[in-house]
Each structure stands twice: as structure tokens, then as C-alpha cells.
Amino acid sequence: xxxxxxxxxxxxxxxxxxxxxxxxxxxxxxxxxxxxxxxxxxxxxxxxxxxxxxxxxxxxxxxxxxxxxxxxxxxxxxxxxxxxxxxxxxxxxxxxxxxxxxxxxxxxxxxxxxxxxxxxxxxxxxxxxxxxxxxxxxxxxx
Numbered sequence: 019x020x021x022x023x024x025x026x027x028x029x030x031x032x033x034x035x036x037x038x039x040x041x042x043x044x045x046x047x048x049x050x051x052x053x054x055x056x057x058x059x060x061x062x063x064x065x066x067x068x069x070x071x072x073x074x075x076x077x078x079x080x081x082x083x084x085x086x087x088x089x090x091x092x093x094x095x096x097x098x099x100x101x102x103x104x105x106x107x108x109x110x111x112x113x114x115x116x117x118x119x120x121x122x123x124x125x126x127x128x129x130x131x132x133x134x135x136x137x138x139x140x141x142x143x144x145x146x147x148x149x150x151x152x153x154x155x156x157x158x159x160x
Contacts, residue, residue: 095134102130
């Protein structure tokens with residue numbers, strides 16, 4: 019009878035070891051997937067500055083209804099996966115009241131190092147800055 023109890027106890031210990039190994043395997047896969055997601059998010063970097071051009075633009079297309087102080091955003095985007103390409107970029111810009119996508123026109127990586135220089139317009143309307151920072155990118159090959 020003692021042998022039977024030892025065998026049952028051995029089986030339950032084996033089940034516990036298998037369950038623990040499965041848990042560690044699932045955790046390992048989870049950490050691997052999370053690390054991959056994190057590296058994918060960091061495949062671009064943006065450096066930019068907003069400069070006051072000290073100008074006024076009529077945003078109502080010549081009707082004189084909506085004058086805005088013009089600012090210009092100058093920046094550099096580094097993309098590790100897009101080198102020596104002609105690409106179209108849209109940036110998700112953060113405004114005071116909402117998020118919106120701002121188109122940046124086609125840019126070309128002339129040096130082949132994945133660095134794209136760009137400039138785009140940014141406006142102040144009634145003293146409220148619309149484009150304050152660039153949060154996200156949408157990239158497409160042109």
C-alpha cells in the first residue's frame with residue numbers, strides 16, 4: 019500500500035512541475051512578444067522645432083475672414099526601415115483641443131541613412147497653438 023501512495027504522490031508532483039513549466043513558457047513567450055512590440059515602436063525618431071515666421075496668413079482663401087499667425091515646423095525624421103526611399107509621411111499632431119493628422123509632403127532620403135528632413139506649416143489662431151508636438155507617423159512609399 020505504501021508503494022501506491024508513493025506513486026500517486028509522484029504523479030501529483032510531476033503534474034505540478036509540468037504546470038510550472040507551462041506557466042514559465044507562456045511568460046517567456048509573452049515577454050518576447052512585448053519586447054518585439056517595444057522595438058517596433060522605437061523604429062522612428064523625430065527631432066523638430068517650431069519657428070515663428072512673424073507673418074500673417076489669410077486662412078479663408080483671400081476673403082479676409084480668418085487671419086492666422088503663421089509658424090513653420092522644421093524637423094528631421096529618422097526611419098530605420100526606410101532607407102534611400104521616396105516616401106510620403108503624415109504625422110499625428112497634438113493640438114490644444116484635439117488630435118489630427120497633418121500631411122507632410124513627399125520626402126526623399128538622399129544620403130541613404132534613413133534620415134528625412136521636412137518642413138510643414140503650423141498655425142496660431144486667436145493665440146491658441148494648434149500643432150504643439152508630433153506624436154505618431156503614417157509612412158507610405160511614394
